[in-house]
Amino acid sequence: MDTHIEPTRPTIEPTPHLRPHAHFTPDSTWMNDPNGLVFFGETYHLFFQNNPSGATWGNLSWGHATSTDLVTWIEQPVALWHTENEFIFSGSTVVDHDNTSGFAAPGQTALVAIYTSSYTSASPLHGRQAQSLAYSVDGGQSWTTHAGNPVLDRSSGEFRDPKVFWWGGGDGYWVMVAVEAVDRTVVLYSSPDLRSWTYLSKFGPSHAVAGVWECPDLFLLPVAGTDLHRWVLVVSLNPGGLAGGGGAQYFVGDFDGVTFTPERISETDDPTSFDWLDHGRDYYATVSFDNVPDNRRLMVGWANNWDYANEIPTAPWRSAMSLVREVDLVEDVDGRRRLRQRPVLPPEGLGVTVLDLTVPLTPGVVTEITVSTEDDADPWVLTVDGASRTITADRHECGNVDFHPLFASRDTARLVGDDDTVQLQVIVDASVIEVFAQGGLVTLTQQVFPRAPLTKPRVRTHQPST
Missing domain, CATH: 2.60.120.560 (Exo-inulinase; domain 1)
Structure with missing residues (x-):
């Protein structure tokens, strides 16, 4: 039976002056990676790695917050609870418009969460990380765990963080990018229904490889001022970030539905020659929203660093998300294409x-x-x-x-x-x-x-x- 522990508030001295106004923070618990970012029903949904029982890492579940403006967030009840058999690690959520999964009844649209089950010592799959499903047919208010979980199991202890998107139009299929973290590789799979998956290809190791790879994302972006579009593959790693601890790098290239091919591979191992999402210490696990209108690509990162995340002096919560950033590509005079990130700014008077x-x-x-x-x-x-x-x-x-x-x-x-x-x-x-x-x-x-x-x-x- 699935069980969970109700949250309790930390007892250390509160620090209200340190709580951001426009960067999401949980009310009284721990948070790390953003998960399952999706737009549905005129609402942006931000799910996140959450310890519902405390303000340090553990008991990982999916917390949930919603917004209509990408600045003001309302924390919702925990969406996916950990159990004695599994922690609910990072993943993504898609809108299954055509009901390919079969989870929706007539007149319904299913949101499907694809997440990593990290199996505990109480599970027959102890030590494994595999990909599982949960679905919601009421706009993300309540969730049902798929009885056939896990849906993708490589018998690996480091296979995680699935990011799923639809590729190829009406005759297309779902594509999953996930990582074999210790191998520093991104692995790609396809599926017609989110339940059965077929291996496509892998990418990596490449560029920054000093730490494990995590939280991949793959999406198509316009090149500003041109008619061109290029694919961008984002990979976080820890340690080995440019500023120390965790960081997030990206590759610009092409995806043909099977294989991602980068345009540029640095000829040196100098990390400053790689492409980084951010040059600070506190930007990690960055992923993008699914189903955003007008094909806008919006991203959110975890504004923290694993070097000291469990000890930052805030209470009763720990960790904030970055501002939402809208991204596209810009071409240099030398032809190198770089990611451009522009924040969704808070209105005046919000205290920012x-x-x-x-x-x-x-x-x-x-x-x-x-x-x-x-x-x-x-x-x-x-x-x-x-x-x-x-x-x-x-x-x-x-x-x-x-x-x-x-x-x-x-x-x-x-x-x-x-x-x-x-x-x-x-x-x-x-x-x-x-x-x-x-x-x-x-x-x-x-x-x-x-x-x-x-x-x-x-x-x-x-x-x-x-």
Whole structure:
């Protein structure tokens, strides 16, 4: 019988000033990867890895939140509960418009969640990770576990994080991208009905391989200003991220319904030559929404890092999501196609500081953007260096940095192109700061834990002494 434990609130001192306004946080529990992102019934659904019983990792289930504007989120009851036999690991949700799965009755439309069953010692499949289904016919309010689970089992202990989409129009099929995490490979399968799956191909290892691969996504994007479209494969890894700990990389290429082929493979193992979704310490497990109108591609990442995630000093919750980002591709003058990420911004008056700046990129000129408390304490500093053409976010002095030895950091991103100025958008939302440079071609996300809200920005441009 499926059993679960009702949530209890942590007893440590609450930190309400650190709760973001526009970045989703659970009310009183632990959260990690975003799961099952889907638009249905005029509502965006955000499912997420959740410990319903505490504020550290464990008892993994699917939490649930909804929004109509991608900024204001309402937490819903837990959607998929862990049991004594399995944890409910990451996955995706699709709208089964044509009822290929057969889960919907006449007049109904099924939402189908495809997730990883991580089997516990109480299960005959102990130690395995396999893919399972649950479905909802009431718009995501209640869920039924498929009696035939698991639907895809490779007898592996590291096979997880299925992202599913429809490929090929009316005569197409479902495609699943998942990972063999320790092998650093993405594996692809096809299915006519979400229940039976056939192996297609694999991709990897490639580029960043210092950690296990997780949370893949594969989708088609337009190339801005052209009639072209290209496929993008996203893979998170931990450790081995550019800034340390976890990170997310991407590959641009082609998908023919069977095999993904990248356009570019770096000729060096220098991680700065790879394509990264974000250059900060706190952006991981990024995946996109299914069924969004007008073919918009919207993504959300986990604004945290496994190096210190269980110990961040927030209560009664732990972890926030990033802002939703709309993405497309932009082609450089050298023909390299890069992902452009633009945030869905909160409205004025929500308590979020949004700075829009144009900063010189003159050799020998340095610009410092500082955001501090009203009494000039706990500064967070973003430095733009015209000589090195970099931005660096420094949180060493921004409030509580001593809770973990790996937290305090300076994270650097190299700007692209040769413009003589850089446009910056800096979004400060309590304990999460997101930086979008060059229209979103370069992004950088960090958590901060100041003793009071960061509300006082200052900008200083100078020539450093030699």
